[in-house]
Amino acid sequence: MYNPFEKRATEQVINEEAFLALISPEPLNVYLRPYAETGQLYDRLAILLGTPGSGKTTSAKLYEYPVLVGLLRQRGNPAFRSLLTTMTDLGVIENGRPKFLACRLPLESDYGEIWEFPYPEDLREGLFKAFVQARAMLAWFRHLDRAGIGAERVSIVASGSSAAALESIGGDRGPSLLKRALEVERQIYSAVGALLAPKAEEIGNAVTQTYRPFDSIQQFRIEIEGDAPLDLQPLLVLDDAHNLSSSQFGNVTRWLARRELRIARWILTRWDVLPPEEAIASILLDESDSSLPGITTARDITLVSFQRVTGRREHRQTFRRMAKDMANRYLSQMQQFATRRLDDLASMLDNSPEHLTVTRTRELQQSVSAAQKSLHVSDDRRVKLLETIKEFDTAQRDLEEDDRLAMLRILMNRYAKRVPQQQLFGSADPEPARPLNADVSVYDAARLHLLHDYERPFYYGIDDLCDASSENAEQFLRLAAILVEALSTKLIRSRQAHLTSAEQDDLLRKRADEFIRGWNFPQFDRVKHLVESIAALCLKVSLEPNAWIGAGANAYGILQSEFDQVHFKNSELARTLQFAVAYNAINVVPRYECKNQLWCLLELGGLVILRHGLSLKRGGFVEGSAEELALIDRSFTQ
Amino acid sequence: MNQDLALSVLSEIMNWDLARCRTEFAWLQLMARFKYDGYQDFVAGLRFVESLADWLQQFKPQHREAAYLFLRTHVLYFGPAEINHLVDHFYPGVVRPFLLDTVASEAGRPRYLLTPAHPKYRELLRQTLFFGLSDGARIDSFRRATSGIISNEQILLATEIAKPKWDQVLKSLQKDLNEQARFRVLFLIDDFTATGTTLFGKLERFWRDFSSYGIANSHMSPKWAIHVHHYIATSDVKENLPIRDAAQRTERNGDWFSDLHFSYSFVLPASMKLSETNTGAFWEVIDQYYNSSIETEHTRKGGGKDVKLGFGQCALPLVLEHNTPNNSIPLLWAETDDSNGEHPMRPLFRRRQRHTHLSGI
């Protein structure tokens, strides 16, 4: 059963057309366009941040030359129109021609190993940079070759480089440039791969002479038969930069931040605990490198976050759009669905709640009546409360008895809290200190209570699926996969391709549980312990009878000022958090204003939320402290 | 029938809910594709999943789950890839070490310093013959696996060897080595043994021809050995064969192979044998769904009052890709009608009977 939802990004098909068919232009529109439009994405170093699966690599891949050519070939195909438009808006395509020649270098251990050679620092640095540049050159030529353009048709436009500089990189014509790059790469590669590192003197001349194509190259020029030559701006993408040590990362960043470089260059890295501005700034400020004065983040480096922390509500909306688009593209690749013209995942996921049975509703009724008695709420008051609920119950809402009763119970508890105790006794029906309204947070809280008290399905509908993805494309696909598989199973059984809310709730929670149990990364069990403890605290608060927190808590908040010190005061906790963030178990939301204070929220990831039955709505958090959290982390035993 | 339809039917027969369907469909698709669809007896349109649906329907609804679980947890299926691997491993893993042991004791060189490059090894190898006792021995695959190492003249089918053939291979040996050369080792190969009954039948036939032609004197070296190898065997039979061989020798007053060795590529652990303790609810199913028409003279030779547990009461859950052995429980392989009033058995992996009694055609 072919299920592209299950495939991970790296496992998707290799050829360009197939790749393009699955790509939604939304992430590019959302994350990259604002910077592309101002030119900041191409004229200086750009650092793209996001957790694994957030879409950075896929976005970078779209810039690759063979992919662009493939896209242009599909110009007439309506399925690709939106992608084409986006790529044009991003300045990647102009007048039916590509404008970039991109290469993506995953920063695997090779690069880190060069840093570990037993050589003096400047030799190591020189080797590292030469290696990156040689590999970039080879990758550029490889992409051109793949699109049918041989090295003989390629030359470079060099920006005011001396003849000597040009000679050291092989001149300005393709074949000699390629040959030189290969030479350099092979020499360094064999040193990296050797069982014993060669002695410094043994590293060949080809390498120790300075090899700096980035300093010279402005553009690649391609001869096109019967047409004007094609000028392409080179784009270097260094992926997985978090694999580098922090000193190496600082080194690379400073190197590529230099404004004299004419190539476009991006560094892709995943989130770390510190908010990005801080992380970068701290690394830069660390080094007292007087040769590069005055590098300031804002001016010289563009920071693009693939999981935004500001404008979060709009961000959530845009993620939903993107996810739906992606899901439908994937569906169109599945024969079972395509032949039946089932091309909209949202429509196959029931969006209406399943209500309690008559018996259980009666139980609920009894429980509410009992609560009324013990809270000393008068019947009149009960009626008034029910009226506010009725006002809330518009045609869209479609509340049923169970919803109303659960909401009533909450409102009654709130009422009791807002009235001085002694006034409750006796026949008077005192007014609450603040007016009580049935609003959407009461409704959401009611649903959560119904989930935990009566196992009423809570997670269903396409929006919940999107929201449970922690705005991570890969997580979305993996969660969607189980729903799609269930739909597929139904089709096999000649049933309707449709999942009830109960079925969705069950499948999603199962899948989340499966994933968490399958976690295998450094500190994974410590992370599990931490998030489970936070989840337990959140659940306790969320299930308070008066639901004072509203829709529910799904985050742990500590004062921003305390959070800023975590790295120094609670290093063990910092380490646990680092991995928690890297693997989407926690999402850090800094400088959150609440009750006139600045908090740093540690939001639980979607999988954890699903597993523990917490609200997907944002904003509810348990107030805590760094000390308490450190204590929780320390209480972990293997 | 396309597989989706068969899965749908199956889910109805088994009354699975959505969650169960998801997991079982995934498993069935996996195993059909990687293993079971390759069963020799299946044809397009009626492969594993269809066969499974058919098989399960013979059971009353309350027994189907036990039957399905039996399939999931107990059935052992060896396909062509596995068997071929055993064939490939036979020469380097069994023949060579045995020959090297012999060379070590004769060449006075420690075993650990000996490799097949030693000339005495090459000589001994040339003086070895390999006989397939049936198709299951996969003689062709063995030939391919050892081409360039073992000459074609050394690999034969046991049922086809008559006196002229013996003479021919001896002549070929003497041409390759020297005029006095004789054979020293005979390997008899077969695929599977569970009780040894069939094997001893074949050995007796082989001995009969062998001794009637006087091969031992004319073609064999004085200290020659015979080596019987099976690719797959049960642990019971591994223990019993040497005992039976010794008994045979005694009974026949030495009129038998004097130096007989047994070896196996893969011995199934004793725990594989089905019993009341390890089959749970399925034990009762084995007992209940049976038709005695599958009993024959041949099966009665294996002992027991019926063959509910397979020939020789072996109680195996084993399926071999080219045919299911009758030592496996008949519920897996038997096909009968109900003309005798008993349950009409449907097979999951149907067996081609080797000893059929003709029932009118």
Next chain:
Amino acid sequence: MSRPVLRWDHCVVNREQNVERFVQEYLSQKERSVCLIAGAGFDPRSTTFADLLAKHKVRTDSLLFREERPSAAKKLRDAAEENLQTLAASLPNRRVEALPIFNQHNLLIGGKKAVEIVAQLNLAGYSDLVLDCSALSRGVVFPIARFLLESQTKANVHLIAVDEPGTDDEIVPVMSERASYIVGFRGAARTGVGPEVALLWLPQLVLKQHRAFELIYDMIKPYDVCPILPFPCADPKLPDKLLEDYSTELQLRWEVDARSIVYAHESDPIDLYRSILRLHFARDRVFRENRGSEIILSPLGSKLLSLGAMLAAIEHNFPVVYVEAVEYRLDLDRLKNRRTSTGPLVHLWLRGEPYDNAQT
């Protein structure tokens, strides 16, 4: 038809009592001097071979590595300490070296460091070089083995392992965050221009190591995948269990062809070695003209079996990609209960006398 020659097809392999016989009759000869490289770790098998050497009074100098990982549990470190004491009794002439597997930046350095230390030994001064793999991880075993085999001395080179798949199963690794080549096992450089080499990945499947295979796949992005399953093996249902455990990978993610499964004898590393090379020669014929084919090995799981993959990799320069463990999880008490006896010793004689004097 000419058969390709396999360097280790005729590898001398000794098992159980034959290993003891070999130690007793050969290694203990007074003109022999042995250099033993082994691990002093928590693995209960680490003392088995050293005991044998001591028993037969073999003249031995030993280099013992203590592998160090960032998050080692105290219990395991204590067990390692205990084993070291036992080893000390058997090996009077020993040198113990701490071997950090990761550096402070989480870069993998264990293999390289180990080779640097071994390179300092005077290997020419010994008649026999013995690498005991029992308590060393493969990121360290493989490079050392390669170094010994490529060294210019005339010494015999031996590999020792203990065949206990049950114990291998009990030692559960916690994965580091990325896959890497084993030091010295990168294969040929593949970054040139031209048609892409057809990469064939041979993952050796082992239960519940999905994350490791995910990381490796991400790094290699193979063209084709041929998983390796153990057969024959002690648990006849193991191959099926593996198929089921990796169902999603096999059917949906890696899209493995049903006929692409490779089988290897669970306790015969040379069988795996042959199976890999058989595949290699078959593919090579097909792809050689056009784009070249390359096999990439990922020998996770049974250490004994991984040695077969190692030999194939050394002989034909195949890359080996794996994921190093940042720590190990092991219930020592349960292991103690489960181990009714020490598994059989296995000895592979990789280079030297049996192959030099082939004709006498």
